Amino acid sequence: MLETRIAGYDYGKVGRSPLTLNDLQRLQETVGFTDDERRALAEAGDILEDEAENLVDEWRQIIGGHEHLARWFFGPDGKPDDRYKAAVRPRFVRWVIDTCRRPFDQIWLDYQYEIGLRHTPAKKNATDNAATPPLVPLRYMIAFIVPVIAAAKTRFERRARTAADAERMYAAWTKAVVLSIAIWAMPYTREGMW
Amino acid sequence: MLETRIAGYDYGKVGRSPLTLNDLQRLQETVGFTDDERRALAEAGDILEDEAENLVDEWRQIIGGHEHLARWFFGPDGKPDDRYKAAVRPRFVRWVIDTCRRPFDQIWLDYQYEIGLRHTPAKKNATDNAATPPLVPLRYMIAFIVPVIAAAKTRFERRARTAADAERMYAAWTKAVVLSIAIWAMPYTREGMW
Numbered sequence: 041m042l043e044t045r046i047a048g049y050d051y052g053k054v055g056r057s058p059l060t061l062n063d064l065q066r067l068q069e070t071v072g073f074t075d076d077e078r079r080a081l082a083e084a085g086d087i088l089e090d091e092a093e094n095l096v097d098e099w100r101q102i103i104g105g106h107e108h109l110a111r112w113f114f115g116p117d118g119k120p121d122d123r124y125k126a127a128v129r130p131r132f133v134r135w136v137i138d139t140c141r142r143p144f145d146q147i148w149l150d151y152q153y154e155i156g157l158r159h160t161p162a163k164k165n166a167t168d169n170a171a172t173p174p175l176v177p178l179r180y181m182i183a184f185i186v187p188v189i190a191a192a193k194t195r196f197e198r199r200a201r202t203a204a205d206a207e208r209m210y211a212a213w214t215k216a217v218v219l220s221i222a223i224w225a226m227p228y229t230r231e232g233m234w
Numbered sequence: 235m236l237e238t239r240i241a242g243y244d245y246g247k248v249g250r251s252p253l254t255l256n257d258l259q260r261l262q263e264t265v266g267f268t269d270d271e272r273r274a275l276a277e278a279g280d281i282l283e284d285e286a287e288n289l290v291d292e293w294r295q296i297i298g299g300h301e302h303l304a305r306w307f308f309g310p311d312g313k314p315d316d317r318y319k320a321a322v323r324p325r326f327v328r329w330v331i332d333t334c335r336r337p338f339d340q341i342w343l344d345y346q347y348e349i350g351l352r353h354t355p356a357k358k359n360a361t362d363n364a365a366t367p368p369l370v371p372l373r374y375m376i377a378f379i380v381p382v383i384a385a386a387k388t389r390f391e392r393r394a395r396t397a398a399d400a401e402r403m404y405a406a407w408t409k410a411v412v413l414s415i416a417i418w419a420m421p422y423t424r425e426g427m428w
Contacts, residue, residue, distance in 0.1 A: 063373075066302040070377035072384070108260040160427065178423050179257075182376065182416040183264035186409055190266070215380055222376040225419070229372050233354065233422045 046130045048167040050154065051138065056146075057153030059223065064149050067222055071215040073144075080212035083205065084196065085140030088213075091195045092136040096129060098191045099184075109184075112176045124170040139216050149223070156224035178228040185221055189214045240324045242361035244348065245332065250340075251347030253417065258343050261416055265409040267338075274406035277399065278390065279334030282407075285389045286330040290323060292385045293378075303378075306370045318364040333410050343417070350418035372422040379415055383408045 068074075088095065103109040104120075113128075115121035135155070142148050157163040159181060161174040193210045200206035226234045262268075282289065297303040298314075307322075309315035329349070336342050351357040353375060355368040387404045394400035420428045 067377050071380040179416045183261050186265040222373045228427045
């Protein structure tokens with residue numbers, strides 16, 4: 041799957057974001073992301089690479105179970121846009137893997153900003169030429185941190201060699217997810233308040 | 235301490251927020267906050283009530299150790315405004331306790347919105363008649379989720395009767411904190427994007 045071309049997956053090919061490595065450094069310091077977490081995240085990647093598809097399916101099940109989460113995937117007919125959902129899915133899977141594997145550098149930062157934009161009117165629907173609502177509201181992006189970290193936790197507990205390893209991977213994953221959401225929030229934020 | 239009047243602590247006395255119980259219900263469903271979490275959070279309160287002051291001190295130490303976090307507490311002279319810091323502290327402590335103890339109802343919702351406002355130009359400094367920068371940037375509010383949940387975790391692990399209890403309390407606390415931040419984000423968010 042990793043080698044397959046994913047439509048709309050433009051890692052390394054998007055424009056420069058307004059975010060700087062200095063911004064990133066400060067955010068990493070705030071969540072406490074260090075070289076230890078980078079190593080733990082690489083180990084987490086060995087587990088999540090296998091699990092990424094069923095993780096995304098688990099999150100999708102939560103989304104599908106709540107109209108207030110599902111509706112951002114609906115077409116103008118008020119029904120799930122299955123073509124859109126299918127197009128987004130491999131990129132969502134890829135985000136799991138990239139979060140573990142990609143270095144947190146300017147390219148990563150630029151792409152996180154792009155992911156943020158793709159959840160807002162600036163770019164939602166554009167990649168897939170879809171007609172779903174132009175937004176996923178910020179409050180649900182933030183709140184969804186919980187299912188995203190919880191679902192990974194059960195995989196680490198099941199598959200890491202020791203409980204301590206599972207714990208380290210979970211801590212690193214949590215930091216990386218919160219870091220991502222903090223960046224994705226940028227295009228939602230009023231001028232000067234991000 | 236709980237009985238002491240805390241200056242500027244206006245729980246139950248602030249105006250009605252634009253947030254509805256329906257908004258709250260949807261957010262609770264998104265983080266998966268159920269009656270079980272409510273019970274676990276009450277138990278967490280038995281531990282955190284004792285620990286709230288040293289939790290806040292631990293967070294303050296992290297904030298103080300990073301200029302990009304500390305500067306929102308600086309006066310116009312570029313030095314920490316100790317009067318402001320002292321005024322905020324008991325409310326920060328009280329937030330820990332309220333998060334565990336207060337029912338999540340309209341009054342709680344209104345006060346979470348007020349807390350959000352007090353981190354933005356709408357209300358920062360007003361309560362304490364201070365002259366610090368008019369904002370704590372949203373990205374640091376989101377990123378600080380990590381220290382806020384991590385510091386509580388060590389208390390649960392140390393003081394809960396069983397590891398399973400500590401785990402339940404930590405999960406409930408994490409959900410409550412993420413819920414709070416999702417609400418605090420509202421005044422930061424562009425029109426229609428929250």
